[in-house]
Amino acid sequence: MDTEYESLKESAHLRDIVLNTSDSRYPHFLVINDKDELVGMLSMGDLKNCLPEIEELNELIVAADIMTKNIYCITQDDNLATAFEIFEGKQISTLPVVDVKNSKKVVGALKKNDLILAYNQKILKTGMSRLNKYTLL
Numbered sequence: 001m002d003t004e005y006e007s008l009k010e011s012a013h014l015r016d017i018v019l020n021t022s023d024s025r026y027p028h029f030l031v032i033n034d035k036d037e038l039v040g041m042l043s044m045g046d047l048k049n050c051l052p053e054i055e056e057l058n059e060l061i062v063a064a065d066i067m068t069k070n071i072y073c074i075t076q077d078d079n080l081a082t083a084f085e086i087f088e089g090k091q092i093s094t095l096p097v098v099d100v101k102n103s104k105k106v107v108g109a110l111k112k113n114d115l116i117l118a119y120n121q122k123i124l125k126t127g128m129s130r131l132n133k134y135t136l137l
Contacts, residue, residue, distance in 0.1 A: 001076070001097045005109035007032045010039050010064040014050055014057050021047060028094040030106055031067045037104035038096055040067035045091075075100045076107060080119055087112050 007030040008017060021029065021044065031040040046066045050057055072086045073096045086095060093112045099105040 001108040001110050002114065003108045005030060005094075005096075005106070007106070008042060008063045009034070010062065010067070012063045013059055014054065014061040014066075015059070017042070017047065017063055018054065026094070028092065030096050030109065031063050032106070036106075038071075038073070038098060038106050039064070039104075040069045041071045041094075041096065042067045043092075071096065073098045073103065074110060075103075080115065080122075083110060083115050084119075087115065 006020070006024050006026045008020060010031050010033050012020070021042075027044050029042045030038060031042055033039045040063075042063055046068060050061060050066060072090070072092065074083055074086065075098055077100050083095065095110045095112075096106050097108040097110055099107050
């Protein structure tokens with residue numbers, strides 16, 4: 001889990017969204033309301049649909065209009081298997097990590113690439129410990 005993530009206010013205008021996302025290294029943005037509660041997620045795919053008419057929509061569209069509202073989340077208590085199950089077969093690369101007691105409070109974000117890296121490292125360490133066990137005998 002990464003405690004650094006990018007977010008947008010649900011009231012952010014399209015013009016501001018484009019400016020923020022164009023300079024970002026993240027493909028997904030958590031959308032937060034005025035109470036700092038998670039209300040959705042905005043992806044580059046969501047934004048792409050507005051680009052042909054961006055000049056006309058700059059002041060009319062806000063993040064809440066184009067974000068995905070029903071999003072998958074995990075908590076700090078969830079394990080690797082749970083995260084893999086959520087990522088499997090879905091076109092998402094980031095999962096919000098929310099507080100166990102408050103599903104609207106974001107504590108971080110988990111990127112699919114980071115999950116795969118952690119899994120591979122765990123497998124490697126397990127294999128190395130088994131190898132060391134046999135070489136010591």
